[in-house]
Amino acid sequence: MSAKLDALKSDSYIEISQYRDQHFKGNRYEQEKLLKQSNTLYVGNLSFYTTEEQVHELFSKCGDVKRIVIGLDKVKKTACGFCFVEYYTRGDAENAMRFVNGTRLDDRIIRTDWDAGFKEGRQYGRGKSGGQ
Amino acid sequence: YLDCLWAQIQKLKKDRWQERHILRPYIAFDSVLCEALQHNLPPFTPPGHMPDAQYPIPRVIFRMFDYTDAPEGPVMPGSHSVERFVIEENLHCIIKTHWRERKTCAAQLLSYPGKNKIPLNYHIVEVIFGELFQLPLPSHLDVMYTTLLIELCKLQPGSLPQVLAQATEMLYMRLDTMNTTCIDRFINWFSHHLSNFQFRWSWDDWADCLTMDLEKPKPKFVKEVLEKSMRLSYHQRIVDIVPPTFSALIPAEPIFSFKYGEETGSSLPGYPVSITVSNAIKNRASNEEILTILREVPNPNQEDDDDEGESFNPLKIDVFLQTLLHLAAKSFSHSFSALGKFHEILKTLTESDDGKLHILKVVYEVWRNHPQMIAVLVDKMIRTQIVDCAAVANWLFSQDMAHEFTRLFTWEILHSTIRKMNKHVQKIQKELEESKDKLEKQQHKRRDSGDDEDMEKNSEEDEEGQLEEQIERLQEKVESAQSEQKNLFLVIFQRFIMLLTEHLVRCETGSVDISTPWYKNCIERLQQVFLMHHGTIQQYMGTLENLLFTAELDHHILAVYQQFCALQL
Numbered sequence: 001m002s003a004k005l006d007a008l009k010s011d012s013y014i015e016i017s018q019y020r021d022q023h024f025k026g027n028r029y030e031q032e033k034l035l036k037q038s039n040t041l042y043v044g045n046l047s048f049y050t051t052e053e054q055v056h057e058l059f060s061k062c063g064d065v066k067r068i069v070i071g072l073d074k075v076k077k078t079a080c081g082f083c084f085v086e087y088y089t090r091g092d093a094e095n096a097m098r099f100v101n102g103t104r105l106d107d108r109i110i111r112t113d114w115d116a117g118f119k120e121g122r123q124y125g126r127g128k129s130g131g132q
Numbered sequence: 133y134l135d136c137l138w139a140q141i142q143k144l145k146k147d148r149w150q151e152r153h154i155l156r157p158y159i160a161f162d163s164v165l166c167e168a169l170q171h172n173l174p175p176f177t178p179p180g181h182m183p184d185a186q187y188p189i190p191r192v193i194f195r196m197f198d199y200t201d202a203p204e205g206p207v208m209p210g211s212h213s214v215e216r217f218v219i220e221e222n223l224h225c226i227i228k229t230h231w232r233e234r235k236t237c238a239a240q241l242l243s244y245p246g247k248n249k250i251p252l253n254y255h256i257v258e259v260i261f262g263e264l265f266q267l268p269l270p271s272h273l274d275v276m277y278t279t280l281l282i283e284l285c286k287l288q289p290g291s292l293p294q295v296l297a298q299a300t301e302m303l304y305m306r307l308d309t310m311n312t313t314c315i316d317r318f319i320n321w322f323s324h325h326l327s328n329f330q331f332r333w334s335w336d337d338w339a340d341c342l343t344m345d346l347e348k349p350k351p352k353f354v355k356e357v358l359e360k361s362m363r364l365s366y367h368q369r370i371v372d373i374v375p376p377t378f379s380a381l382i383p384a385e386p387i388f389s390f391k392y393g394e395e396t397g398s399s400l401p402g403y404p405v406s407i408t409v410s411n412a413i414k415n416r417a418s419n420e421e422i423l424t425i426l427r428e429v430p431n432p433n434q435e436d437d438d439d440e441g442e443s444f445n446p447l448k449i450d451v452f453l454q455t456l457l458h459l460a461a462k463s464f465s466h467s468f469s470a471l472g473k474f475h476e477i478l479k480t481l482t483e484s485d486d487g488k489l490h491i492l493k494v495v496y497e498v499w500r501n502h503p504q505m506i507a508v509l510v511d512k513m514i515r516t517q518i519v520d521c522a523a524v525a526n527w528l529f530s531q532d533m534a535h536e537f538t539r540l541f542t543w544e545i546l547h548s549t550i551r552k553m554n555k556h557v558q559k560i561q562k563e564l565e566e567s568k569d570k571l572e573k574q575q576h577k578r579r580d581s582g583d584d585e586d587m588e589k590n591s592e593e594d595e596e597g598q599l600e601e602q603i604e605r606l607q608e609k610v611e612s613a614q615s616e617q618k619n620l621f622l623v624i625f626q627r628f629i630m631l632l633t634e635h636l637v638r639c640e641t642g643s644v645d646i647s648t649p650w651y652k653n654c655i656e657r658l659q660q661v662f663l664m665h666h667g668t669i670q671q672y673m674g675t676l677e678n679l680l681f682t683a684e685l686d687h688h689i690l691a692v693y694q695q696f697c698a699l700q701l
Contacts, residue, residue, distance in 0.1 A: 008229055
């Protein structure tokens with residue numbers, strides 16, 4: 001009976017995904033712990049022209065945004081399609097996972113995922129040519 | 133709500149309690165149930181009124197549609213039929229249960245049992261807008277409803293978008309009488325919704341707003357929608373999506389307005405220092421060096437060369453801030469970085485209340501075409517204590533900002549400022565509670581520990597002493613924060629009263645109707661402050677009544693206060 005009732009409280013959009021950052025300094029357990037407490041989201045599939053202002057406007061609908069770091073091509077130092085959004089509270093970040101993930105920004109469907117926390121250097125793309 | 137429900141029950145009684153929408157799964161088991169043990173329901177007396185009883189706040193049932201709006205298919209149950217009540221309750225219940233998972237929520241709404249008997253899409257849209265426009269606050273975040281409607285459009289692409297368009301049109305037609313807070317939500321919803329559908333809309337249908345005074349609700353609404361839409365895209369996009377006839381409603385290009393540019397500013401008194409400061413910043417000069425440079429800026433407020441040093445010099449603030457923000461204009465991050473790097477200088481310049489007010493004035497002057505930037509800079513300046521909340525309130529109500537008084541960004545900044553103040557007080561209160569709990573635990577530990585070595589006892593007493601000191605400090609901090617909070621509300625309400633009284637007196641003397649668009653906006657914004665922050669304002673009701681909302685006040689203004697008290701929130 002309680003298993004059925006649990007379905008009523010289902011909140012799957014805020015669960016952590018299967019992705020783990022390979023460059024994370026620490027073990028899997030530590031990474032997962034940070035992900036579960038994090039106020040920071042990774043945002044992917046942005047257009048290269050998407051600005052900090054646009055990201056701020058959209059994500060502010062879920063709460064006060066503490067910081068946005070636009071992802072950069074490591075070589076060209078230009079925007080390369082991802083960013084980090086940090087909120088002051090986890091609750092606001094959860095709302096972004098529920099209501100912004102999978103909707104459009106600058107005409108593209110963007111994807112949000114939990115991030116263990118921004119550290120200097122993580123704003124650079126890790127692709128072979130310097131991009132994502 | 134109660135009036136409506138009462139009418140519905142009375143009609144149900146007239147219909148001999150016949151109702152066909154509530155699910156009755158027990159009917160299938162009638163043969164078993166009628167053989168089972170029967171129980172008599174005991175009589176039930178509802179409790180009487182008690183002085184300390186807490187009632188739910190009054191609710192208005194939101195209705196948009198009647199059966200004439202859904203001409204094809206099943207008929208929409210009348211507004212005083214109990215079927216309407218049952219359907220609405222069930223739809224609200226589905227949203228309450230599944231709001232966290234929008235795909236499930238949309239699917240559950242669309243598979244409502246009995247959907248073949250009713251124009252379901254109309255009911256769903258009406259219930260969702262009813263929640264979105266609920267006063268004082270919606271049950272959930274505005275953005276939940278936006279994404280829910282998007283999911284519904286995805287699941288029913290052939291029918292739901294049309295109903296939504298019809299609803300939007302109906303709301304547009306009623307903007308003249310729509311509550312200002314609801315118009316805000318309508319603007320935010322519509323612009324966000326459009327941004328998910330390539331901003332496709334039949335703007336020409338709204339060409340009537342082009343011939344009206346721009347302060348009227350309809351053109352104002354379109355203007356604000358286009359401004360919000362631009363924030364989610366970019367200026368050229370907005371130019372491209374509206375017909376050329378709408379050009380007067382298109383927002384300004386959000387670019388920096390630099391006073392000390394070479395062409396326009398070279399003759400201004402602050403120009404030479406602006407150049408020097410700009411170079412100094414680019415060459416990474418220290419704060420002391422920059423402050424020295426700034427001492428060269430003449431003070432228009434002072435007759436003689438009063439070498440007092442740091443008295444309020446508006447021109448100094450103007451030159452430094454204009455130059456700094458100009459260098460940092462590229463993005464939010466650049467501007468935040470600039471505020472952070474030169475925090476010391478900014479704090480020095482804004483020590484006085486005049487200084488705080490002036491810095492806000494300069495931020496507005498340079499970024500007046502980019503209200504989004506103004507908002508984020510003001511937010512940062514409050515958080516880094518370059519300005520305080522009361523300064524922001526005074527600035528927004530000042531004569532300099534009178535022409536922006538009815539714009540949405542003004543109120544977004546004000547409410548954001550109030551929220552920051554509230555969160556600040558709550559944070560310190562929480563720290564105080566935590567420290568008190570910690571002390572209690574320590575004291576219990578000491579009492580329970582019995583005969584320990586003297587050394588341990590001493591260190592425990594030290595810890596307790598430290599905690600007691602900390603609690604005293606936090607207590608002071610809480611009192612100081614609450615005092616600041618009370619003062620903020622006093623400033624805001626006082627300013628409202630001044631502006632409204634001025635308007636009412638002017639109209640009375642000129643025998644002019646008081647109900648201008650400005651007045652409707654202002655009086656509803658006053659209501660909005662009460663409703664949006666009722667939890668906090670409750671604590672200061674006594675002061676408000678004694679100092680501001682006294683019997684001498686014009687009855688139009690006093691009515692707002694009295695209505696708020698009557699809600700007993």
